[in-house]
Amino acid sequence: MNDEQWECIFKTNGITNAHIVAGRLEAEGIPTQLKYDVAGTIYAVTIDGLGEVKILVPAVYRKSAEAVLSRSYEEKDLEWEKND
Numbered sequence: 634m635n636d637e638q639w640e641c642i643f644k645t646n647g648i649t650n651a652h653i654v655a656g657r658l659e660a661e662g663i664p665t666q667l668k669y670d671v672a673g674t675i676y677a678v679t680i681d682g683l684g685e686v687k688i689l690v691p692a693v694y695r696k697s698a699e700a701v702l703s704r705s706y707e708e709k710d711l712e713w714e715k716n717d
Contacts, residue, residue: 639666639689642698651686654702661701663694 642658645651648669655665669686690698 638692640692640695641668641687642690642695643688643702645686645688646684648686651688654688658688658690658698658701661697663690663698663701665690 643654645654648667651667651669655667658665666689667686668689669684
């Protein structure tokens with residue numbers, strides 16, 4: 634990590650879920666970093682915190698990230714490209 638202060642905004646089990654959450658934040662222009670124990674990803678173990686992944690954002694983006702993650706979406710709300 635660089636000199637910027639990063640804070641944990643979300644915890645999840647498994648790297649796939651973490652990438653989904655991080656992607657949601659990055660789509661809104663919020664930088665992310667993932668912090669996890671490599672053994673959990675190698676062995677795909679998610680017990681006793683071994684598969685836990687923390688999503689970090691710069692402290693200055695914390696409120697924006699919380700707002701993004703508090704939103705929920707239904708398929709009808711998403712803009713899909715129409716192929717007519």
